[in-house]
Amino acid sequence: MEAIVIENLEKIFPPDIHAVDQIRLQIAQGEVFGFLGPNGAGKTTMVKLLNGMLEPTAGSASIMGLDPLKDTTGIHAISGVLTEHAMMYDQMSAVENLQFFGEVFGLQKDETTKRALELLQTLQLDEAKDQKLATYSTGMRQRLSLARALIHKPKILFLDEPTSGLDPESAMAVNQLIQQLANQGVTIFLCTHQLRYAQELCTNYGLISQGKLLATGTLEQLRKQVYDGYTVRLKSSWLPDTLHYTKIADDEIEFQLEHEEDIAAIIRDIVMHGGNITHVSSRKMSLEEIYFALMKEAEGERK
Amino acid sequence: MNQKMKAIIAKDIRSIVGEKRYFTMLLFLPFFLGILFPSIFVLLIKVAPTDMHDLDGLMQLLPKDLAGDSVLDALLSLILNQTIPIFFMLIPIMCASVMAASSFVGEKEKRTLETLLYSPLSLRDIFKAKVLASTIISLLITYATFILMVLILNVEFQLLDGTFFIPGLSWLWVMVLLVPACTLLAITFIVKGSAKSKSMEEAQQKAAFLVMPILLAFISQFMGFVIISPFMILIAGVILFIIGYLMLQKTTNAFTYETLIK
Numbered sequence: 104m105e106a107i108v109i110e111n112l113e114k115i116f117p118p119d120i121h122a123v124d125q126i127r128l129q130i131a132q133g134e135v136f137g138f139l140g141p142n143g144a145g146k147t148t149m150v151k152l153l154n155g156m157l158e159p160t161a162g163s164a165s166i167m168g169l170d171p172l173k174d175t176t177g178i179h180a181i182s183g184v185l186t187e188h189a190m191m192y193d194q195m196s197a198v199e200n201l202q203f204f205g206e207v208f209g210l211q212k213d214e215t216t217k218r219a220l221e222l223l224q225t226l227q228l229d230e231a232k233d234q235k236l237a238t239y240s241t242g243m244r245q246r247l248s249l250a251r252a253l254i255h256k257p258k259i260l261f262l263d264e265p266t267s268g269l270d271p272e273s274a275m276a277v278n279q280l281i282q283q284l285a286n287q288g289v290t291i292f293l294c295t296h297q298l299r300y301a302q303e304l305c306t307n308y309g310l311i312s313q314g315k316l317l318a319t320g321t322l323e324q325l326r327k328q329v330y331d332g333y334t335v336r337l338k339s340s341w342l343p344d345t346l347h348y349t350k351i352a353d354d355e356i357e358f359q360l361e362h363e364e365d366i367a368a369i370i371r372d373i374v375m376h377g378g379n380i381t382h383v384s385s386r387k388m389s390l391e392e393i394y395f396a397l398m399k400e401a402e403g404e405r406k
Numbered sequence: 407m408n409q410k411m412k413a414i415i416a417k418d419i420r421s422i423v424g425e426k427r428y429f430t431m432l433l434f435l436p437f438f439l440g441i442l443f444p445s446i447f448v449l450l451i452k453v454a455p456t457d458m459h460d461l462d463g464l465m466q467l468l469p470k471d472l473a474g475d476s477v478l479d480a481l482l483s484l485i486l487n488q489t490i491p492i493f494f495m496l497i498p499i500m501c502a503s504v505m506a507a508s509s510f511v512g513e514k515e516k517r518t519l520e521t522l523l524y525s526p527l528s529l530r531d532i533f534k535a536k537v538l539a540s541t542i543i544s545l546l547i548t549y550a551t552f553i554l555m556v557l558i559l560n561v562e563f564q565l566l567d568g569t570f571f572i573p574g575l576s577w578l579w580v581m582v583l584l585v586p587a588c589t590l591l592a593i594t595f596i597v598k599g600s601a602k603s604k605s606m607e608e609a610q611q612k613a614a615f616l617v618m619p620i621l622l623a624f625i626s627q628f629m630g631f632v633i634i635s636p637f638m639i640l641i642a643g644v645i646l647f648i649i650g651y652l653m654l655q656k657t658t659n660a661f662t663y664e665t666l667i668k
Contacts, residue, residue, distance in 0.1 A: 154524060156663045175663070180526035188667075189521040192417075194424055206413035207525045251521070 104167075106132040106259055106290040107153065112162035114148055114314075122148040124314035125162070130307070135281070135291045137305030139298060139394065145314040146294035147186060150261045153292070154184055166259060180208070182259040183252030187267070190244075193237040197228055197247050200236060201254055208255035215254065222250035227276055241268040249277060253284075260284065263294045278304060302390040310394055317397045326388050329396045332361045333385045335369075341378030343369065355382070410527050411535040418509045418539035428504055432547060435500045440551035444490050445558055451482050452566045486559070487574035491639070492623045494580060497551055498589040499616050502544040506596035507607075509536045515605055520667050529666075533658045537593055544589040552581060575636035583643025590650030592616055598657045 107130040114123040122145045130136045138146050151157040153164055155175030164171055166178045191200045198219055205215025223229045226246040236244065245268050252260060265281070266274040281304055285291055295301050301308070308325060310317040318328050338355045342348070346369065348358040360366065363385055373380055388396075422428050513519040522532060559571040595616060599608075 151667070156523065156667055158662070158664055176526045176528050179524055184524045186520070188517050189524060190517040191521060192421070192518055193516070194421060195417075203413060203417050204521075204525070207410050207522070207527065209410055209526065 104132055105129050106134070107164070107166055107292065109164045110162050112152060112164055113160045114152055114157060115160045121314045123152060126316045128309055128316065128319060130290065130292065132290050133285065133288045134307050135285045135293060135305045137301035137308045138292060138294045138311060139296065139301055139308060140311035141296050144311045146311060147263050150184065150186060150263055150292070150294060154178060154182065154261065180255070181257055182261060183255070183257035184261045185248050185252045185265055186263040189248065191236055191247060191251060194235060196235055197223060197232045200247065201250060204251050205254045210255060218254055219250070222253055225276070225280055226250055227273065242270055242273050245269055246273060246277065249280070257289065259290045259292065261292045264296070265293070266295075266297065266300060274300075298391040298394055308390065310397055312398055312401055315401070317401050322390060325390070325393045329393045330359070330388055332359050333363050333387060334359055335366055335385045336382065337380070338382035339373050339378050339380045341373055341376050343372050360385070410525070411531055414522070414532065414535035415539040415542070418536060419543060422505055422508050422543060425508070428508055432501055432504050432543070436497050436547055436551035439493055439497055440555045441558060443493070444486065444555055445562060447485050448482065448559060448562050448566070451478060451485075483574070486571065487576050491576045491580040492620060494548070494552070495584055495588045495620050496617060497548045498544045498585045499592045499620070501547045502540050502589040502592035503596055505540040505543045506536070506593045509540055510597055510600040511605065514600060514666070523663055523666060529661060529663060530658065533597070533661070537597070537654065540593050541586070541589050545585065548585050549581065576639050579636055579639040579643050583647055584639060587643055587646035587650045588616070590654055591646065594650060594654045594657050597654070
């Protein structure tokens with residue numbers, strides 16, 4: 104079953120800002136879907152549309168078969184949402200905040216407390232559990248917000264920039280938790296502009312720019328849309344004349360190859376001509392490179 | 407009412423009680439209007455009577471049952487049963503305004519309302535819980551102030567001339583109808599303004615508009631222009647309660663998630 108189905112969804116803010124522009128998307132249950140784009144691309148608007156917070160200008164969506172506009176509370180009961188603007192209560196401690204939100208989600212007090220303490224420990228906040236939120240740093244607040252989004256064991260998790268403001272150690276703890284949830288079958292809709300971070304976690308991607316969906320699919324599928332070959336980096340004292348390359352440093356170059364096996368013939372040629380090779384490496388296009396290539400293409404089309 | 411709504415009510419009440427600045431603001435007016443003001447009046451009239459000829463005009467306006475009493479008793483009865491009850495309505499307006507401003511505008515200002523909107527409670531239920539929290543605080547403080555005022559006045563009466571103070575019929579209608587009506591109206595003004603108000607203070611200023619007709623009624627009574635009878639209070643209470651209830655319904659129905667997270 105598809106967890107999220109989006110059909111030609113559109114949101115236009117006055118005067119004529121197309122925040123989400125005719126997006127079609129299907130996300131399977133248990134998938135970690137990376138919704139990627141720069142700030143202002145329309146990621147947060149999409150989260151709000153899917154949770155019934157905004158009314159679409161056109162199109163429709165369904166979350167586990169529920170309509171965000173007709174069954175908003177039903178969707179809220181099965182999803183956890185972490186957005187930049189959704190804050191918690193400064194005058195309450197971390198445990199009190201989680202207890203309150205647990206009760207609002209219909210959990211019993213004992214159950215909420217148990218779950219709150221577990222989450223605080225997982226997110227390394229157990230030592231500060233009784234501190235008022237007013238004393239919390241940005242990173243601590245962000246982790247607590249994640250705990251809040253998870254308090255009722257949601258089936259779908261909407262995470263909008265979950266590692267923003269986190270130090271590397273905290274970001275790792277958050278990543279591990281997201282991975283763990285994905286392994287348990289929770290569907291994750293992850294919005295971020297940190298493409299390297301997304302590549303570590305996501306199984307599927309949707310790349311968005313100025314409200315338009317540029318491409319969707321797995322990393323392999325996205326590569327096929329842009330370039331599926333290899334980028335080879337070579338450091339050598341001699342280079343064949345036939346090679347088309349880009350110079351990176353004095354004796355270091357980069358060139359592209361369709362098949363990785365072709366590297367052997369080039370190396371053989373260099374060695375036979377008495378050249379000294381000090382470095383050879385090959386890699387496929389990263390998500391970041393794919394994204395920028397697609398962005399460039401989209402900009403070209405717009406012009 | 408379900409457990410989820412009860413959690414919001416309890417949280418809202420704890421928030422205001424725990425915030426020293428707002429709680430002091432909540433208690434200041436009841437203390438001044440409900441305790442200090444009536445006590446001083448009783449003392450002034452019973453201990454230091456002034457020249458009563460100035461009050462002849464006022465005495466002629468009094469209802470027949472009061473006009474038969476001595477000037478001092480009539481004046482005391484007029485102030486305690488006709489004037490103070492009107493003034494007393496400022497208490498629920500003030501309490502409900504502070505509470506509703508904290509509960510609606512404060513949450514919006516601190517961006518905690520958006521988090522609450524992602525809960526499995528309908529917009530209507532969230533509003534209902536918040537209106538109930540403001541109503542509970544407003545009524546509790548107003549009724550507690552009234553009980554305390556009656557106790558203190560009786561102690562004062564006993565010490566000064568061995569008599570008792572028994573609240574008149576006006577008090578019944580004020581407490582049962584006008585106080586809840588004023589509470590509802592004050593909450594409505596705050597909720598209505600919450601979409602546009604950027605801070606709690608701004609929202610409270612808008613609700614201050616409600617104070618004007620009460621001050622007008624108070625001054626009119628005090629100056630002797632008009633005497634508001636218990637029957638008039640009963641009618642005004644019923645009408646204002648209905649207006650407050652309908653306005654609140656209309657205001658809350660006008661809200662959508664989108665207008666609230668803007």
